[in-house]
Structures are given as structure tokens and as C-alpha cells.
Amino acid sequence: MNRRRLPRVAARTVLIVGEGDAEEVFLRYLKGLYVERGSGVAVTIKNARGKGAGHVVDYARRQAMNAQYDVVAALLDTDTGWTDAARKMAKQASIQVLPCDPCLEALLLAVKDEAIDGKTTDQLKRAFERRFGCSASEMDWTRHLDIALVDRKAGEHPVLGQLIQTFIRVDVAR
Template sequence: MAHRHSQALRRAKTTVLIVGEGDTEKAFLDHLRTHYVTRGCGVSVTTRNAHGKGPENIVDVAIRHAKGADYSIVAVLMDTDLPWTPALRKLAQTKKICLIGASPCCDGLLLGILGDSVPGGSDHCKAKLLQRLGKKPVVKEAYANDFTKALLDVRRDAIKPLDKILTLMAGARPESD
């Protein structure tokens, strides 16, 4: 009897898949997960790396990963420096994939979270972020000193993509644009 009772008390788990465009997105998502997804919170977040190759590939990777599992919510975090076509947006909507844009790239998003000015162009953003962090942002440990939970909590109101990611990590679907 006790066994049945303990099963009844388990909360249904919300499962979230977030596919990042590349190494930086994956590392940042993993860093956020350490702060916002705790054991027993009722949410399981899986992050994957699409290894770039444009918006269509990133959405395709999300579709392929979601096909093999029953995720409650699927999202992608990708740069906006390459255009998102109407067909891509329609496919994402059909597959219920939440699109989160990092402008002009993930490095620019990260600079914005830190309150720094965001240069135009991905290469300038990458160079400025590398200088700011003092290390390549491709492992989650690169974010430990600068991207504290306190900073992230404060900046989420001002940085819409960050708020969307944190909403996903809480097990809810963010409002669409």
C-alpha cells in the first residue's frame, strides 16, 4: 500500500528540450540549468547543441530530438544574424517549437545581460565577450563568475530572450512575440 501512495504523490514532470545553435548557447543553457532547475522541482530540462549550419538546421535538429522523446515543450536558441524565413517560422509553429532569438548572436545576448553595449556584428560581439570573460564561452564554467543567479534574476525583466529561457526552465511556455 505504501508503494502506491508514494507513486500518487509524485508530481507529473514537465520535460523541456532546448536546442542551442552551437557551443556557446549550449554552455550558457547548461549554466542556467544549474541555477534554475533543481532536483524535485517537477521540471526536467535537456539541452542539445545543433552545431550551427543555419536556422533551418537548428530547427531540424530540434524536431529530430523531439521525435524520439515526449517533451512537453521544445525550444531553440539561435542567432538572428541569418534571416528566419516565413517557412521556418511556420514549421516551428506547426511543430510547437518556441523560437528564441539572440541578437545579433549569443555573444551579443550575453553582453546585453551583463549590461555592456552590444557591437554590431557577430565577430565584434565574440571578441568583446572573450575580452570581458577572459576565456572562451564554450563551457558552462566560463559563466560562473559573471553570470550569477542574482544578476540573471535582475536582468530577466530587461532582456526578453533571457526571460523566455528562464520561463522554459520553470516548465512554462513563454509568451510568443
């Protein structure tokens, strides 16, 4: 049987490293919203298992050396290890940093119009658990965020906007 084969098109490859479990859960949810099968974008999500922003950047750098990615990004908290050395390492390795100040829970609470100003990381994590009834790593985002809300809030929260662009951008950043 003579089948016509369509030419293969190389997918745009994206590596996004999250600092911990909460970032991984959130990234996987966003990937499900924005990256369709056959879209020409292949997104790999990795978990750096904590240890601060410097470790996340270093982990992303090491993972990027294992395979060729068009875009490498790191979603991290700025409360621990976000130093000039970490910034320099990210710049030298061409890693797009998506900093949550001071933590991911602050961004997620702000998206849901909760007050976050002047609160510490611990206060924000407790406020998150009170608001949603669980930690960010246990969150079922399908119940609390839909694509319309995420799109609307992306303009108000630059990190969220950059993250979405990382998933859907068709140009090659490197």
C-alpha cells in the same frame, strides 16, 4: 517489509536545443540555477552543432519526434539562416524560438551592461573575448553570473526572461 510508496508524478518535460557549444554551455549553467532535482521538471539540453537557425529549428523538430516533450524550445542566433521558412517550420512544430539578435554573445554582453548596438557578429564575438578572456563556449559562468543578476536582467532582455520561464514554468505549453 511493507514500505509505503508515494504515487509517482509525471515530470514536466522540456527539450531545449542550442545552436552550438556556447549555447549548450549557457543552457546547462541556467539549468543548474533554476532546475532542482525533484522539482517535477525534467530538462533535456541538446546541441544542434551550428549550421544556422534553420538547421537548429529542424534539429529541434526531429528531436521532438523521438520523444514526447511538453515544451520544445530552440536558442539560436539570428545572423544565419533565420528566414521566413525557419519561422514557419518552428510555428508548425510548436517550437518556442528564443532568438539572440544577432548572436548569443550580444545577449550575454548586454546582460553585463556592455554596448552592443550596431556591431556585427564578428565584432561582438571579439568584444566578448576581450571582456571575458575566452570564447562563450569556454565560459565559466559561475564566475560572471549569479542568479540574482540573471533574475534582475531577465526583465530587460526578453529572450533571457523567456528562457528562464521555459525552465521554471509549471503549466504545459503544448
